[in-house]
Amino acid sequence: MTLRVVIADDQALVRAGFRMILSADRLDVVAEAVNGLEAVDAVRRTRPDVVLMDVRMPDLDGIEATRRIVADSDGDPRVLMLTTFDLDHYVYAALTAGASGFLLKDVTPEHLVAAVRMVRAGDALLAPAITRRLVERFARRDPAPVPHRDLDTLTPREREVLRLLAEGLSNAELAAHLHLSEATVKTHVARILAKLNLRDRVQAVVLAYRTGLVSPTA
Template identity: 55%
Template sequence: MTVSVLLADDHGMFRSGVRAVLATQPDLECVAEVGDGHEAVAESNRLRPDVALIDVRMPRLDGLAATRAILSGPGNRTRVLVLTTYDSDEYVYRALDAGASGFLLKSLPPEELLAAIRIAARGDALIDPSVTRRLVARFAATCAPTPTAPGLDRLTPREREVLVLIADARSNAEVAAALGVGEETVKTHVSRVLSKLGLRDRVHAVVYAYRHGVASPGRGMPDPPSP
């Protein structure tokens, strides 16, 4: 299946470069490229691409506002990857709060950008590894938990353990090792956690966990399973 991609950036040379890279991949297609946030929203609503690559700083409407507008549309299943040259915690936080599925630096090698698009298209989420754990630490320090956690009572005890580990920025392999189960089992648990909580992807599970007090600074990982 071909993944449709919308590219929004106000630098024509950057757009041309990314489009040329996409053109080398038989499973990826750039269906539109635009130069500002308003055009990004309009084209996303018209084309409903699988993935939108959106720059943070654009004229008329910045990338974060455009992301929020795109993802607030009824029935819109587009996954947004926010691209920027700025390695800033504030940009990461605002991008995720707007609903983005990933935050990537423009310095990312082409092959990693292509991998990120495919990851987002299949429903996973990612942040540039250089900022992932710092983001979690920042959330832990600044996020005041809300008194209620919608959907949390629907999780099994094991699913809650998985949610805590996701909030600690653990990979599937790390979660599997901590719980003494296989990676396929972890993938099933993660899928069920996201479905039951109505979350777009695992990065937003991090947001949920800290916002609702499921994870907190110093709580650490669940105890290993009994033999």
């Protein structure tokens, strides 16, 4: 099936550039939006697989638009945030709102297409260690743990996997550390996501820091 995308950005040149890149790779851009309100409406009308969402837009910013889209959906679409600067201070808020990752606006065409396909497949956009550093940096600003009742549903092994995942270990590193096969690690990660009602590894890392399961380093 053709992968369907909505592009939300207040800059016409950015939208046009992204549309050209995605269309050239046979991805279907089903709508464009110039602000968050239009993005929410476009998602409701077109039911895309992925939304490319600018963080800063007039009328309604990308973070609040993401929050509304996630709250209004049953797992689709995945939201990929667009930022101007690396480690933009809005990124942590975007991830906690339900975004599945973020891209810099100067992304290469190849990386843009790959990123859209990755988040649609349910993979984390960011490398585990980069995700950890990003979340850890901004988690320091909000140190009070937020309870999550579903953590109690995890087995001791699943809690251990979640903690190590949040510390930046890849599946291969998790397997080596725990003396398990990568297939078994993937099964544990899938069960963690299902039990905690999370979309991907990025959200699992955010949750681990927000609940205090993992603490930011000094």
